[in-house]
Amino acid sequence: DGGITQSPKYLFRKEGQNVTLSCEQNLNHDAMYWYRQDPGQGLRLIYYSQIVNDFQKGDIAEGYSVSREKKESFPLTVTSAQKNPTAFYLCASSGAGTEANYGYTFGSGTRLTVV
């Protein structure tokens, strides 16, 4: 079955640590996205990539980094510079360009907690 796989489902980070969230898709989608979801604030865009080896900052990119070395994979690193990383992180993919207007497919999310 085609879809998006996010791992791990739950992740705990100590102060000062970098952690990497995995996102893999087998939908042959060109575009991939990372969103952060906090209670009462909806989804906020962290980074997005329209094509391999290219990505752009979203609205809240500070303290995060990404790479897009393969079409299927778009990992997100939460660095120690991110002061409030506790949140639910969602990865999504879509066709590129105007195809994105027909909707995204989301993964099941990673819940990150700072301990």
Place this chain on the structure above:
Amino acid sequence: QKEVEQDPGPLSVPEGAIVSLNCTYSNSAFQYFMWYRQYSRKGPELLMYTYSSGNKEDGRFTAQVDKSSKYISLFIRDSQPSDSATYLCAMDSSYKLIFGSGTRLLVRP
């Protein structure tokens, strides 16, 4: 002011009721409008999308867009307890989607 505004709820209705969920927006350039359903601790799933103004029906769900008022709605007929979830509206902006904050819906048996 947020580009997309959505009442957070929660909205509690009895089983069988007609539910109306709404979003307003400020950017008149939006052309594509979507509704997503999100169950607790899961990723959102696309319910419906609509291009420009008008209505679109899919089973018990009807999406309505009024671009002149910058207002979109999702109607759920004969609501079921399994419809209990958070509903997010979304709109396109330069090949990226802008999401509302979501309305939590509870359908009581």
